[in-house]
Amino acid sequence: MERSNQNRVSIWEPLKIRNFLLLFIGENISVFGDQLYLVALPWLTIELTNSGLSLGTVLMAAAIPRAIFILVGGAISDRISPRLVMLVANILRTLLTIVLTLIVWNQATQLWHLYLFSICFGTLDGFFIPAVQSIIPRIVKKEQLTASNALSQGTNQLILLIGPALGGLLIAISGIKMAFAIDAVTFIFSIATLSLMKVSSNFNIVSKIKETNTKNKSLSKEILGLITGVREGLKYGWSNLALRTILLVVMVYNLIFIGPLRIGFASLAHSRFLGGAVALGIMNSAWGGGNLLGALMPSLLRNPLRIGTLLLILGGIQGSGLFILGFAPNIILASLIIVLLGFCSGFFVVTEITWIQKQTPPEILGRVTSFVMLSSFGIAPFSFAIAGLLVNLDLTILFTVTGSIILFMIALLAVNPSVRKIE
Template identity: 30%
Template sequence: MTRTLISVIKTPLTTGPMAVRGFPWLIAGQFTSSIGDMCFAIALPWLVLSSDGGPVLLGSVLACYGISRAAATPLGGILTDRFGARPIMMAADLARFVLTAALGVVAYTVTPSFPVLAPITLLLGVCSGLFVPASFALLPSLLPGEDLTAGNSMSSVVTRLGSLLGPALGGVLISAVGPGPALFVDAGTFLVSAATLLALNLPPTTANAEEDGEDQAVTFRTVLLQGRFLQIVLVAAVIGNLVYIGASEVALPTLAHRDFGAGGYGTLLAGLSAGLIVGALLARVRVRRLRPAYLLVILVLIMGVSVALVPFAGGLIGATACITVFSVANGWSGITIMTMVQLWSPRHLLARVMSVMLLAMSGTFPISVALTGWGVERFGVTAFFPIAGCAMALAILWATAQPAFRDVEHGDRYKGTRETVA
């Protein structure tokens, strides 16, 4: 694996996606935007808590953001398919620039309260919900199919790196000058992201669809009802994320609090983040003579075994090793399945398909954390990890038992039948 990873890192930057006009600008914008997002994730809580707002106000404000983001995600898919990814992303970025700057003004002028913060964070959530499905639909319109996996890999890597640097930048800014300047910096990142979108040279979507021989009369409802491949992926994604979110957000910190302390928890999270970056890099490797479904079986079984062993791996070092292995496989498998769905989806419905995928992944958050909290309380945190590992394994084995999933090759497209492969 080490030799393969080194070869991926040494891949010339003038080949593949980097040779496509506009792609370097796109990932530069994603990197900047991800730094700003994570800076915001620290600045907003500090703004609320430093003004004696308390955890109730913080929770209420964040709930406004989360609910509006989830509600706006399907709308983002519809608008993107109608007007194109770039206009929606630029509009969302410009709106977030104004709204985040408004939060910066609030930090200097008034005492933060729910009537002041709720409308702003609610609109920020709407903008984020519009932006995300558009961002997943943009790459397939910019890159040729053979470069899409590598493009998704590079996009994921820069986003993860930005997510690592963002909290550090936010912490330094807040410690030095307070949350207001951090919010203004975050606002600036949205302007940078919007500017990079202007540099893209996108081919007309309708022309691409005609070249691919797509039936423009196919509706989203038809794809949902007849796209057996998509149905299987959605079910597996719901099961997998019910387990993953609960494990990372509830079970892992509970285990760390019991056995490793705050420093140990930070070490576990570092392994989680590092593993996702390595997995994203490895996703660029094309495993020949192996169908994508079988590659996913291997990766998800690795995830299941490694997460099941976390409490039994012999302390912090062993647990971190298990979490890191799990995260590598998770990052690799996530990009593999996302690229398969992007290539499979009809071009004129891509954003709506991606919005459903995103809801299947992130929409399980409240259910997952609630169920995991109950399960950990009822059965103990040690028992949760083997249960989670078994659930992951069963989900991928069930999916692979379905011909519509098992027989799909990389690049197969929706053709309007229940089998949905070319």
């Protein structure tokens, strides 16, 4: 009865908290801009090169520094304010987006520009992502975490439903430059809302910073402290058997799944479906719609499944969907399959985030979160490389091979009772 009441009441309750409301508004505006960027960048790359392999390497250029710096970003978020990390990262991303907009506007874009900007964005993402994941437990109560994550993820996915389709339409009408320009404006809005937040330094972090901020502190000691912080987060994540198991499974899963989504969608729109950028936007919106429905599920279930069982069920559905997507003859059928894939993803992501936040001590949450993000983003460069090679062979092969591998992996995990028992 208590759980049911919590689910029924608390889904909107976090919006009563000023800091969460500011974060919620600012980040959702920014996420909308990101959806335009995520349609514009692949489409610009495809137009310049007409190569799925080139798109894969551009995405790798962002994914590699993101993976390298994400652990450092988590440690920094624990040592100082996550809000400050987000604020600085967004200021720099605004400047980068403005420069990219001017280059595209002047029709001076070259492939090396996309590599350079991808590297810069990936680096900043490495700091921003663990900060935004670790700030919510600092501004809401523990019993509000499920509602906060469901609300944040659900609204993000609603934007994913609308944003990419609008982005594709915007590109078709006004050109790629307008998508990048609007993205820059949304970053500025996010900077404003972050500046209005007042987040105190909790969990004895203030005293720790004062202790290290002495006059005789050397740069080497600061770096050593940062490395120690990263090591502590890794040690905690690896010593927790349930967390380690989930992360390893998710890491292998993402190796197979991420690349076909990012590269496969763009390749389907370019080579199989009519509509070009509009078709790409529709598929990304279908993904967002499915994610929205899935993200809301954890807060609606009275008796949620064990996270291990949930991983097996949703993974099996996604493997099957990915396989079938390789044969989708039109945008309608492809979009229906993608909605199902997105539903499974949104369902699991909210469940996983809440599960980790509830069992991790707040003072190391940024580092553990970065460890979790590494299991996704750290593997992305390899996934993009594999997908880029497969799509150059054949688009159908990309989806059928990766879908079959996921199904085989899920079948192996299903016979292991220790995975099913993780809760």
